[in-house]
Amino acid sequence: MTDLTSLTLAEARDRLRSRAISSAEITRAHLEAMEKGSALNAYVATTPEKAMQMAAASDARIARDEAGPLEGLPIGVKDLYATEGVHTQACSHILDGFKPPYESTVTANLWRDGAVMLGKLNMDEFAMGSSNETSYYGPVASPWLPPNWNADKARAALGDPKKKGLLTPGGSSGGSAAAVAARLCLAATASDTGGSIRQPAAFTGIVGVKPTYGRCSRWGMVAFASSLDQAGPLARTVRDAAILLRSMAGPDAKDSTCSPAPVADYEAAVGRSIKGLTIGIPREYRLDGMNPAIEGLWAKGGDWLRAAGAKVVDVSLPHTRHALPAYYIVAPAEASSNLARYDGVRYGLREASSDIVGLYEKTRAKGFGAEVRRRLMIGAYVLSAGYYDAYYLRAQKIRTLIKRDFEDAFAEGVDAILTPATPSAAFGIGEKASVDPVEMYLNDVFTVTVNMAGLPGLVAPAGLSEDGLPLGLQLIGRAFDEETLFTLGEIIEQSAGRMALPGTWWA
């Protein structure tokens, strides 16, 4: 009997439709895998009873020939999506006990299409982080073994709540990426503000997509930076990501930044020819002292696309190096506004105080972790009187320049841009939790440009580092042209060969 958790989402969908397997079987298989893998700390809340109920309902619909696009497929959900009656805390202490009386639009779309909810996935607190180390629930262990470690050593390290020495799956969607790579769900819905889907995808050898800003509704997502946040899928193959995104995406009257444009059939784009497409290689993404394995993989990616019929040209995106600092003005500024609502009054943690200001200050000091407090203070500072023009307004002008760079490249005939996904392979938990917060920020150097410009980005696994850890490549597309990204992503996946994910060592 095949291990049902090793199927791709597409394979599981097809077997469910042909009644070769039932949703109850595949859901149960995942619930068992989740229990065996609980020490990875990928899930912060599991919903086994709900999952089996949803699976039964899916099996009934399949029997009546009423199967939806995701019917019966077990999916994990990042903790920042409001799931009605279920733990939703964006992995923060300040939202202790919060169970929303409403469902986010993106997850409502999943359930509309028949998916089964396995539980809520670990993440950096309020999506602020690149390693899942800022979570109130502790770090997530990547299913990839650190170089030269054997399974016994890794299992011993799992026993430590700090997971020291094990690898981070990246962040902020660390739990989501680890769960997908470890086969604790078929796929996951995650979110990306500066790279939070794409960097974990690269670190764990899976596929991640951040669609165009406005492609998915943000209603019911715990907001971090409203002009940057976007929902997206994490999955083990390009086809799987395409299937999941199609269900997640779509117009929503409750989100005025959500595009009314209809959603394309992304799965149909997988397998199309790329003859005649032009791929741009931006020279400013070549950093000094770049890791040679990453540089080599980037060149190889260009070769694969050329071999499949695309034209590969050099392009210039001159304002690239300003994107990361500008992001660390814009994102904290927007966060300081979005997180002002966590004041101990209407939901979550409340610290006792004799006066209202004390209530706010004590609750927020106790409820927010160190990284969140840092960013909120930077945000308050750059928006404050006397500094607004020099910082926030200037950063928003630089954003216009960053977007214009991409528009100019696309106007020259480029259909998509190929870049590395991350400056390194996954690092160890605790390795960068250091003195300088900026060191962690540098993880996002290749990904933030895409959020700043509002464009779609796809990361696919493309090879391994010298230490045998996964490396990904990123494709950046025109606004609302996710189809081209899926077409190109499939070429990368076919050329590289399916990434062999680690066997189960944790149970």
Added chain:
Amino acid sequence: MSVDLNAVRRIAHLARIGVSEEETPHLQGEINAILKFIEALEAVDVEGVEPMTSVIPMKLPMREDVVTDGGIVDKVLANAPLTEDGFFLVPKVIE
């Protein structure tokens, strides 16, 4: 650009986050490290450039000005730490 201890206290108050005297110097160091990082933007020529106001070109959607929601007091209060008679309870606001 760097901040002194007084600025850190002022910023903490703006953000309504309690910071103890002992924590203030460490926080000052971290904030200054981040401010140093974003200093590089001062050199960029932004003459004549409009700040980005909409990420993707979009017209703000409008709808009829009618009530389409409400009457859900219990849901609104469901997660509150302290309530009474349909209100959120807080410490005295006005002296």
